[in-house]
Amino acid sequence: MTYSKKPLVGIIMGSSSDSRIMKGAAEIFDEFKIKHEDQIISAHRTPSRLAEYAQHAEKMGFKVIIAGAGGAAHLPGMIASHTIIPVIGVPILVYNDKHPKKTDAAKFSAFGGLDSLLSITEMPSGSPVVSVGVNKAGNAGIYAMKILANEFPELKNKLKQHKSDQHKSVLKESEQLKK
Ligand code: RP5
Numbered sequence: 001m002t003y004s005k006k007p008l009v010g011i012i013m014g015s016s017s018d019s020r021i022m023k024g025a026a027e028i029f030d031e032f033k034i035k036h037e038d039q040i041i042s043a044h045r046t047p048s049r050l051a052e053y054a055q056h057a058e059k060m061g062f063k064v065i066i067a068g069a070g071g072a073a074h075l076p077g078m079i080a081s082h083t084i085i086p087v088i089g090v091p092i093l094v095y096n097d098k099h100p101k102k103t104d105a106a107k108f109s110a111f112g113g114l115d116s117l118l119s120i121t122e123m124p125s126g127s128p129v130v131s132v133g134v135n136k137a138g139n140a141g142i143y144a145m146k147i148l149a150n151e152f153p154e155l156k157n158k159l160k161q162h163k164s165d166q167h168k169s170v171l172k173e174s175e176q177l178k179k
Helices: 016-031 047-060 075-080 114-121 137-151 154-178
Strands: 009-013 036-040 064-070 087-092
Touching: 009 016, 009 047, 009 075, 016 036, 016 064, 016 087, 016 137, 047 075, 064 075, 064 114, 064 137, 075 087, 075 114, 087 114, 087 137, 137 154
Parallel strands: 009 036, 009 064, 064 087
Antiparallel strands: none
């Protein structure tokens, strides 16, 4: 069952380099059969596109927006400044693909993602954005599902099932430790 013909969730990211992290959110919606629309929008490189997107988000039918960005991660906050739709930020720490190893030298950010996390959470009073942990796009997906479940109560059972599956998988892992 799908809950709407139109996408209920907007997933956006600051760069194509964020997509390998942000697919973690998309996978949750695919699992729950919730339509989402994914786009690259940069707060700094495409500011007018950002404003247009955020101003039309409500008309598009989005109930929640997930915005991921690294470094000076202004994308979630700037989106929230244009719309009343709840915005969940994903701070991103990406690696430079061209670097042979995922060492500190290969990291895009010198601050381990803390720069991105603080850029997202330290919004001025009156303009809140919630944030998940660095690179935890899947958690943003699950949190968004909880928001959607207020409007689509059928999703509550799916979320309960998801919790119960996690419980079972931890028990299974615990049993395997004994072997
Ligand atoms: C941010 O800068 C993006 O969100 C990305 O996390 C980071 C690096 O972007 P690219 O230089 O790979 O485009 O704006």
